Amino acid sequence: MKMIMTYHITQEQKDMTVERYLLDQGYSRGLIRHLRNTENGLTIDGKLVYTTHRLECGETLTALLKDEESSRHIVPTPMPLHIVYEDEHLLVINKDAGVPIHPSQGNFEHTLANGVAHYFKEKGESFVYRAINRLDRDTTGLLILAKNPLSACLLSDMVKRRDIHRRYLAIVCGKLPESGIIDKPIKRVEGSTIERCADQTGEAARTHYKRLYYDPVTGHSLTGLRLETGRTHQIRVHLKSIGFPLPGDFLYHPDYRYIKRQALHSFRLDFYHPIKRVPLSFEAPLPKDMQFIGVTSTEGLWDSDF
Numbered sequence: 001m002k003m004i005m006t007y008h009i010t011q012e013q014k015d016m017t018v019e020r021y022l023l024d025q026g027y028s029r030g031l032i033r034h035l036r037n038t039e040n041g042l043t044i045d046g047k048l049v050y051t052t053h054r055l056e057c058g059e060t061l062t063a064l065l066k067d068e069e070s071s072r073h074i075v076p077t078p079m080p081l082h083i084v085y086e087d088e089h090l091l092v093i094n095k096d097a098g099v100p101i102h103p104s105q106g107n108f109e110h111t112l113a114n115g116v117a118h119y120f121k122e123k124g125e126s127f128v129y130r131a132i133n134r135l136d137r138d139t140t141g142l143l144i145l146a147k148n149p150l151s152a153c154l155l156s157d158m159v160k161r162r163d164i165h166r167r168y169l170a171i172v173c174g175k176l177p178e179s180g181i182i183d184k185p186i187k188r189v190e191g192s193t194i195e196r197c198a199d200q201t202g203e204a205a206r207t208h209y210k211r212l213y214y215d216p217v218t219g220h221s222l223t224g225l226r227l228e229t230g231r232t233h234q235i236r237v238h239l240k241s242i243g244f245p246l247p248g249d250f251l252y253h254p255d256y257r258y259i260k261r262q263a264l265h266s267f268r269l270d271f272y273h274p275i276k277r278v279p280l281s282f283e284a285p286l287p288k289d290m291q292f293i294g295v296t297s298t299e300g301l302w303d304s305d306f
Contacts (some may be wrong), residue, residue: 001125003065003148012059016082018042018157019051026274027063034149040064064146064188071129074103077114084142084282089151089275090216091116092144094284097261100137102129104198104265116145129145132159133166134234139249141168141266150305154274159230164271167306169212169286171263171293172244173253176221179210182238186231195251196233198241205231207238212301215293220247220256222293224267224306234266258292267298 013021022032022034032051035041055061081243082094093112094254095101098109108114111128120127130146132155144164146152187202189195196202206228213222220243225235236252237246245253249262270281286298294300 001124001127001147002065003150005065005150006063009055009061010216013055014057015052015054016059018044018053018055019060021055022051022063026157027150028153031149031153035063035065035092038064038066041066043082044144049094049259051127063150065149065150067126067128068125070120071113072241073108074113074129075109075120076204077109078118079115080130081115082121085280086283088177089147089153089273091147092142092269092280092282095135095140095143097138097140097287101131101134103142120238127150132156133164135266136264137166138260138261139264140287142166142269142282143266144269147186151274153297158271158274162228164269166266167268167270167302168221168228168235168274169267169290170225170239170246170266171259171290172223172239173220173245173255175214175219176209176211176223176244177254180208182207182209182242184238184241186234186237196237198237203229203231205229205234205238207234208306210303210306213293213295214300215295217282218293220258220293222295222298222301224302226306236262259289261289263290265304 019032040065043062044305069289084094095112103111116129130152132144132146146155163181178179183206185200185202186196186199186205187199189197208226209225211221212224236246236249240252246262246264247255248259266286268283272279
């Protein structure tokens with residue numbers, strides 16, 4: 001996959017070095033080094049340029065972003081992909097339950113990475129797999145993939161600055177209070193490689209929640225969630241810690257009467273496009289296996305200001 005970025009230098013950028021200019025545009029130092037080592041990676045008016053070059057008003061700087069080879073060791077595997085949005089810079093996908101994000105020991109062919117590799121192979125395009133946000137294998141919903149190294153740099157920085165706003169839907173056991181904030185540090189359980197717990201010696205973690213609906217028949221609440229931090233298993237651990245675990249959670253509450261996986265869904269993403277700087281907003285409907293609570297749509301339940 002190849003992408004050419006073009007920049008027209010103005011009076012304000014005069015005398016900046018190429019490197020300084022690219023850093024200000026969100027390029028990482030690693031990406032700038034890659035461009036230096038790429039044939040015609042950096043040019044001005046069609047001529048090769050060094051990153052120490054001082055820019056002149058009226059010059060046109062181009063950066064050639066090129067992935068000549070697809071990600072190695074990712075086997076293309078056909079699978080349904082629910083693409084919510086795609087352009088030359090990014091993909092937004094609504095992930096199914098039971099689909100890991102990355103290949104791992106014992107599972108090299110049935111992950112989202114394999115499905116995406118097959119998608120681009122069918123299009124005849126090379127593609128390096130760059131997942132920006134993470135979801136557990138059994139968590140459904142929206143996630144972002146970067147299609148070139150620049151969008152990956154910019155989106156990763158946006159994650160660090162918390163400029164990508166994520167909203168989740170969960171079903172919890174019991175009648176959750178109307179709203180609140182869970183402010184409890186989280187750490188790894190001693191002796192476990194995956195399990196976490198709320199503990200004052202852990203890393204800071206804050207979760208905002210709001211009860212959207214309570215079903216007295218099943219005794220479960222549909223809950224909207226907003227995270228200030230992104231700790232591993234944060235939602236699952238925090239809700240369990242206040243006495244409202246997620247049903248179907250094999251690790252923290254293995255009650256499979258109503259659902260066979262943790263009842264958690266990445267419902268909404270709001271962020272600015274990393275290149276075009278226009279606002280983007282996406283929603284993924286409540287999955288069928290979470291509709292046992294008697295709700296099929298969140299329309300009228302979700303407060304957009306939450």
